[in-house]
Amino acid sequence: MDVEESGMSEECGVFGCIASGEWPTQLEVPHVITAGLGGLQHRGQESAGIVTSDGSSVPTFKVHKGMGLVNDVFTEDNLKKLYVSNLGIGHTRYATTGKCELESCQPFVVETLHGKIAVAHNGELVNAARLRKKETIASELPGTLALTPDSCTPQATGGNATLVL
Helix, strand or coil, X not given: CCHHHHCCCCCCEEEEEECCCCCCCCCCHHXXXXXXXXXXXXXXXXXXXXXEECCCCCCCEEEEEEECCHHHHCCHHHHHCCCCCCEEEXXXXXXXXXXXXXXXXXXXXXXXXXXXXXXXXXXXXXXXXXXXXXXXCHHHHHHHHHHCHHHHCCCCCECCEEEXX
């Protein structure tokens, strides 16, 4: 069964981290995510990204994304910009659709009716164009799928793993 038949495409890598005790500390969250993404590098070598959050009720997000391999995208200097956070998600991209450009790099930070969220997923929503027309405008699609999974999941094909902050 191919992608057209199943509607699913499994690529990319996603990794999440929560600092809830002695280890990892808030300063180590970006490093733990970088190490995790390094272990998932075989899942995607086009781009990599990390979003961290303070976990407050009105979260602030710190983002670093770039084109290339994990070790090239994340340096000690740009990891410091992701401190002090106790939550984070990361993504490595293997493009199965779309262009090879920074705008396609995940995680995405999107505005929703309930505030901002960060979303990373592996795979592609192969029917995203239809969902965009039916459910929401294009920039709100990741947030809509994350916040209303019961209403969208039966209609969304593809996208096998999703992390949301």
